[in-house]
Amino acid sequence: MNMPDYTIPLVVAIPLLGAFLTPLVSRINDKLRNVFVIIVLALNALLVFLLASDILTTGIKTYVFGAKDLTYPIVRILFEVDAMSIFMAIISSILVLAAVTYSWAFMKENTGLDKYYTLILLLTAGMLGMVFTGDMFNFFVFLEITSIASCALIAFWTDVGESVEAGFKYIVISATGALFVLFAVALLYGQYNALNIAQLSSVIQYTFLDKIALVLLIVALAMKAGIVPMHMWLPDSYGSAPSTISIVLVSATLASLYGVLRVVFTLYGNALSTIANFDISVNVFIGWFIVALAVISIIVGVTMALIQSDFKRLIAYGAVAEIGYMFLGIGAGLTALGTAYGRTALNGGIFHIMNDALDVGLLFLVAGAIYYATRERSLDRLGGLARNMKYTTAFFIIGLLAVAGMPPLNGFASKILIYESTFQLNPILAIVAILCSILLLAVFVKVFHSAFMGPQLPKYKDVKEVPRSMLFVMGVIACIIVFIGLFPEFVINNVVEPAANALVGYSEYVSQVVAGGI
């Protein structure tokens, strides 16, 4: 289907306008507001899907804000959407829609929900802007919008000390990270007099200052993506936020991961060698650095998850390990860029972004369901819930198996790509990855045992299954997980492969703007 160009800014503008309308709608009726927010986000998701089908068939789309006929494109902002951007946008819109639908029952007893929904919509606009923008400074602006909205949402339960603490930690970390991103943008701007990613990419020389800018960008965005040892804010904020916010935060974190990908593969695409070259070159330096951090992330994430007793903190450490897997695939793909297995690794890493978002999202929703039913977060005090909450248990099992990479669910499909390709890069990487995957299974079996199995505890005798709307959301996500697990090739060919192509073939992204005369 052929979508007009203005669909691209519309995707960001609809949640933004919706955000400012929400307080007004909220004045009328609470139920109307919930319906309004769900409709806005569903409409947005629909637009994203239509846009995706268009971009995957016809190629990159751009939209220019402001003057169209300038010969020297410096002073305007443009959105440039390729297969990678739309891949991230699909993930974000699914997760946000799930979170908002789930919130209806989950957040019912809270006050201040008009602000809550406003912030969620703002966060959505920020995330979609981050993945759609073709401008470095604009990327920074959307990054800050995302951080401010997520910080306020993490600290939403201000009556709990831990939430406020987590919010403060998050905002300190993300403000610092974002300012270093801005610093790097300024370094690039000072040298090349351009802010546009495509234009910068076409002129970048890889000078000393460019190297510094690259380091600042990668480290700051990797911190926002939650890689060890800069991950400590992540369990704090995921663990203390409401469950619905944790799942939105997952996609906000992945948007930062997208930033890393865009910077390395597109902005510095010129400096990367696309021929397999294992002498000391940019690929190998950055690639091995990312791989090293990724392996540490996997190990630390899994081992720390093993000793957690708070349900959501445990999942958050699991998420750290999962982010490690993504970075492992991407780093291996970068190191061996140009070889066949490097390509497989990149595919695996990108595929894992989608799978991790769904798996970890489902687990957070289950944690939310248990909190809703029992008002208890500590695993030490839970037990025997499978007797009362049959459906939630089933969804938890699906999430558990998927996140631990058990066949035939989706986590396995992407992890096997990562295992087999990293084995060719260095066998130790694959061995660590497989062992930690087994440990991850052990971690979630522990959760399964302590929360769902065991004798029925007297205090949970009257626990009821969660409302249908929450079950519905969990069910839909579980269905998507099973679907991707059963049809991995379908998803890889249609969504993942074009995204990886878009990353590797950066020249197409560049020529759209620079040579295309836009």
Added chain:
Amino acid sequence: MFTVETGSGFWNPIIWAIAIFVAFLLIYILRSFGKKEYKKDTEQIKSFLSGNPEYEKEKMHVKASNLYWGFTTSLKGLYTILRRMHTGNTSDYVLWFVIILAIFLLIEVL
């Protein structure tokens, strides 16, 4: 549609699903050879703890922190380091950022 080529192998969920189905079928057939002596509402449903009395439900359930006790104890060295690393102090979070930034700068610039 189903097969993912991984470069050195392949992964097909349908073959896996058939294999698992056959395995479950075998288990079911083997199980049906067993004796059917289970009776509801008799002594059989009570738990047997070598003649010791049964504790209350809360004490019988193994708590999450006690699971994998052996694993965490044998990796005590690693866990001491990790626990010391996760101070929960905001300044340390920024310090880690600065450290990684410095390391990466040194690697990249040299």
Added chain:
Amino acid sequence: MIYNIPYIAVAALVLIGLYALVFKRNLIKLVIGVVLIESGVNLFLIILGYREESIAPIYTSSPGGVMSFPVPQALTLTSIVIGVAVIALMLSLVIHIYRHYGTLDVRKVRRLKE
């Protein structure tokens, strides 16, 4: 040398800000650290656009001559606005933390650890 003074100021501001973030204990001082980094980055953007002997880039009332570059100034304005929002949010969270913990010592505000 004289031309490098603004850049030295930028480096100093960013480094002092990082120092405050890492070594200071009071949460308010942490916030000040973030503000210092932000000022450093903003100053960097501004001096990037400055040309020697240039005037403010206002076309309608220009007496002629070299104008400094307007884009970095626009970027800085945006960055300042964002900074205000971030800092307001941070300070409001500090107030909440003080209510819950009764202290502003960063080493004591750590119920979430491990």
